[in-house]
Amino acid sequence: MSTEQSAAPSGGDAILDRFYGVIPAGGIGTRLWPLSRAATPKFLHDLTGSGTTLLRSTYERLEPLTGSRILLVTGVAHRDAVCSQLPELGDADLLLENEPKDSGAAIGLAAAILARRDPDIIMGSFAADHVINPGEVFRDAVREAVYTAATGRIVTIGIEPAFPSTGFGYIRSNSPLDIEGAPNARAVVEFVEKPSEEVARQYLQSGEYHWNAGMFVAPVSLMLEHLQKSQPELYDGLSEIADAWETDRREEVMARVWPTLPKIAIDYAVAEPAARAGDVAMVPGSFTWDDVGDFAALGRLNSAEEISELTVMGEGARVFSESSSGVVVSDTKRVIALIGIEDVVVVDTKDALLVTTTEHAQEVKQAVERLKASGDHDVL
Amino acid sequence: MSTEQSAAPSGGDAILDRFYGVIPAGGIGTRLWPLSRAATPKFLHDLTGSGTTLLRSTYERLEPLTGSRILLVTGVAHRDAVCSQLPELGDADLLLENEPKDSGAAIGLAAAILARRDPDIIMGSFAADHVINPGEVFRDAVREAVYTAATGRIVTIGIEPAFPSTGFGYIRSNSPLDIEGAPNARAVVEFVEKPSEEVARQYLQSGEYHWNAGMFVAPVSLMLEHLQKSQPELYDGLSEIADAWETDRREEVMARVWPTLPKIAIDYAVAEPAARAGDVAMVPGSFTWDDVGDFAALGRLNSAEEISELTVMGEGARVFSESSSGVVVSDTKRVIALIGIEDVVVVDTKDALLVTTTEHAQEVKQAVERLKASGDHDVL
Numbered sequence: 001m002s003t004e005q006s007a008a009p010s011g012g013d014a015i016l017d018r019f020y021g022v023i024p025a026g027g028i029g030t031r032l033w034p035l036s037r038a039a040t041p042k043f044l045h046d047l048t049g050s051g052t053t054l055l056r057s058t059y060e061r062l063e064p065l066t067g068s069r070i071l072l073v074t075g076v077a078h079r080d081a082v083c084s085q086l087p088e089l090g091d092a093d094l095l096l097e098n099e100p101k102d103s104g105a106a107i108g109l110a111a112a113i114l115a116r117r118d119p120d121i122i123m124g125s126f127a128a129d130h131v132i133n134p135g136e137v138f139r140d141a142v143r144e145a146v147y148t149a150a151t152g153r154i155v156t157i158g159i160e161p162a163f164p165s166t167g168f169g170y171i172r173s174n175s176p177l178d179i180e181g182a183p184n185a186r187a188v189v190e191f192v193e194k195p196s197e198e199v200a201r202q203y204l205q206s207g208e209y210h211w212n213a214g215m216f217v218a219p220v221s222l223m224l225e226h227l228q229k230s231q232p233e234l235y236d237g238l239s240e241i242a243d244a245w246e247t248d249r250r251e252e253v254m255a256r257v258w259p260t261l262p263k264i265a266i267d268y269a270v271a272e273p274a275a276r277a278g279d280v281a282m283v284p285g286s287f288t289w290d291d292v293g294d295f296a297a298l299g300r301l302n303s304a305e306e307i308s309e310l311t312v313m314g315e316g317a318r319v320f321s322e323s324s325s326g327v328v329v330s331d332t333k334r335v336i337a338l339i340g341i342e343d344v345v346v347v348d349t350k351d352a353l354l355v356t357t358t359e360h361a362q363e364v365k366q367a368v369e370r371l372k373a374s375g376d377h378d379v380l
Numbered sequence: 381m382s383t384e385q386s387a388a389p390s391g392g393d394a395i396l397d398r399f400y401g402v403i404p405a406g407g408i409g410t411r412l413w414p415l416s417r418a419a420t421p422k423f424l425h426d427l428t429g430s431g432t433t434l435l436r437s438t439y440e441r442l443e444p445l446t447g448s449r450i451l452l453v454t455g456v457a458h459r460d461a462v463c464s465q466l467p468e469l470g471d472a473d474l475l476l477e478n479e480p481k482d483s484g485a486a487i488g489l490a491a492a493i494l495a496r497r498d499p500d501i502i503m504g505s506f507a508a509d510h511v512i513n514p515g516e517v518f519r520d521a522v523r524e525a526v527y528t529a530a531t532g533r534i535v536t537i538g539i540e541p542a543f544p545s546t547g548f549g550y551i552r553s554n555s556p557l558d559i560e561g562a563p564n565a566r567a568v569v570e571f572v573e574k575p576s577e578e579v580a581r582q583y584l585q586s587g588e589y590h591w592n593a594g595m596f597v598a599p600v601s602l603m604l605e606h607l608q609k610s611q612p613e614l615y616d617g618l619s620e621i622a623d624a625w626e627t628d629r630r631e632e633v634m635a636r637v638w639p640t641l642p643k644i645a646i647d648y649a650v651a652e653p654a655a656r657a658g659d660v661a662m663v664p665g666s667f668t669w670d671d672v673g674d675f676a677a678l679g680r681l682n683s684a685e686e687i688s689e690l691t692v693m694g695e696g697a698r699v700f701s702e703s704s705s706g707v708v709v710s711d712t713k714r715v716i717a718l719i720g721i722e723d724v725v726v727v728d729t730k731d732a733l734l735v736t737t738t739e740h741a742q743e744v745k746q747a748v749e750r751l752k753a754s755g756d757h758d759v760l
Contacts, residue, residue, distance in 0.1 A: 034715075034717075320756075322750070334731050335751070337413075337747050337751070338735050339735075339747050340739065346735055351715065353714055353726075353728055354717045355719075355724060356718065356719035356721055357719075357720055360720030364717075367719050370702070371717065374700070376715055
């Protein structure tokens with residue numbers, strides 16, 4: 001149950017031995033409705049046809065670096081599903097949120113609890129619902145990030161931009177840092193918000209920008225130091241919870257304090273203030289990365305059965321296609337016949353059906369909001 | 381049970397008193413799969429949002445002319461569904477086919493049985509799955525057709541072509557016939573097959589052509605005379621069945637003879653040979669007529685709830701539409717969300733889902749044939 005019992009396969013490397021993985025498994029993935037929804041969020045699905053859920057893939061991607069030194073932060077409603085996906089998790093490895101509070105509270109709680117176990121821990125936080133390949137290249141970047149973090153920095157792993165995306169934030173970096181074991185680490189100048197397409201093109205041309213994939217590696221002490229400075233209320237609440245965590249007051253304190261915590265993303269709570277203080281570095285990752293932001297992504301990512309230009313997902317899917325292309329996700333055993341329809345997205349679940357186009361896949365989120373407003377909560 | 385007990389509200393008109401309606405209710409309506417299928421063919425659906433099945437509407441359209449003098453010919457599998465739709469039907473009004481044998485056998489059997497009840501009957505045959513409005517204009521045309529038939533002719537009701545259709549056969553007519561009670565009746569020159577679009581345009585310009593809607597009004601004796609000449613094998617088989625119909629040998633003879641009958645459409649078996657013999661007349665119908673040939677037709681015909689340009693059919697349909705147009709048929713209670721998809725056809729049933737476009741709606745038939753070939757009989 002305690003960290004002493006966990007083994008990290010770092011080969012006795014004193015710095016890597018300090019590394020601890022944190023997986024915040026939150027977020028419904030509303031743009032993937034009706035497949036992803038409150039009861040079965042995105043991270044519990046196999047969205048790549050690999051046979052493995054995104055959550056399990058995330059765990060297995062980290063494990064060669066961390067061994068069992070992985071904390072999972074998720075909603076109390078997902079406890080059973082998460083434990084079924086990750087039978088390796090012990091009670092001490094699972095942080096359950098009473099209600100969703102954004103990444104600031106989730107990652108901050110992990111930092112506060114880990115700091116009380118061992119103040120020298122270097123934590124690395126990685127979302128449970130991203131697709132990354134190959135794992136070895138990812139771990140190479142994380143290893144560099146850990147060495148960089150050990151020099152007293154908050155380190156983000158930046159993704160080489162494949163196109164001028166207007167859907168991601170960017171990280172601007174400049175000079176190399178010359179850190180042993182981290183030849184590619186650079187100083188971060190600033191984080192910038194999702195740009196216009198024109199600005200995104202300029203970012204690509206400049207060569208100074210990487211996509212911000214929300215991966216942070218840092219000493220827990222430094223995370224907490226910046227959290228205390230920029231979000232003292234959040235810091236105080238998390239400290240109170242962490243102090244009670246290993247006592248019989250855990251539930252009482254969690255129930256009382258957690259609902260009062262401010263909702264804020266870790267980017268605003270820690271990363272951006274730390275960048276302004278000159279404390280952030282970036283390690284570029286040359287792995288492929290996809291946040292599976294919508295159903296159009298499934299067409300790109302899927303290695304499942306393809307009928308000509310149609311990506312078909314779902315065990316036991318019975319899809320007949322005639323001159324059609326796009327993405328079909330079948331969560332039922334119904335026959336699905338597509339005739340002469342191009343770039344279509346069809347998502348067939350027991351109680352809800354979505355029909356859209358790959359071009360309009362991003363708009364699913366707004367449609368779900370309208371459904372919510374209209375009172376159709378049974379399918380959300 | 382006998383014709384003596386049936387009352388025709390013809391006001392004592394000696395010619396109209398001879399009139400008897402025949403409704404062949406066959407044909408699955410494969411282009412309307414998965415809504416229409418073997419177990420629930422097209423005529424058992426309300427495809428216009430009127431609250432009434434096509435079959436019931438057909439019956440009610442004829443009833444003011446015929447009273448209860450209506451024979452229904454359908455498959456034995458549909459007996460219960462048909463009787464539930466038409467509780468007025470007595471045992472003697474229902475001719476049940478052991479297996480489908482095309483319209484020649486179905487209408488020929490009705491003619492043979494009616495001729496044995498009363499050789500002076502003028503029958504009028506009208507498909508159970510067409511949409512016609514208004515009923516009064518339809519009955520005006522039928523009335524003229526009955527008067528024309530009484531002069532010893534097979535009479536078809538031709539539809540004024542609304543556009544150069546390549547999907548219908550045409551009737552070419554010329555000189556008016558000057559028949560009392562039938563001022564619009566004309567002599568038919570010939571029936572012609574579905575034309576090319578260029579030829580269809582020429583037909584429209586000439587003013588000599590009407591759509592062949594498969595409506596035939598004729599003395600039963602004349603129907604049988606032409607059937608005997610052109611299809612002696614079919615005629616002999618039907619005669620044997622009709623002779624046994626009111627005896628205790630009906631089932632035995634039906635079971636033995638019916639399966640051996642040739643499959644042929646009434647057009648080839650009677651109408652075309654009769655036209656070549658100069659025995660066919662046409663009464664033009666100025667009602668609107670639609671054979672609901674595919675799902676695109678539903679958008680034209682439906683008076684059901686419309687969400688902007690989207691036609692939604694189905695009791696309890698829960699459709700959310702964002703910038704979408706087309707036709708949605710919901711046979712389930714599932715939420716159907718459409719986002720940014722135009723001219724789409726979505727047909728949602730318990731075990732099968734169709735997604736196509738109004739433009740490709742005609743191709744549903746071929747897709748169903750492919751499904752059949754692939755062994756998916758459970759949803760056909």
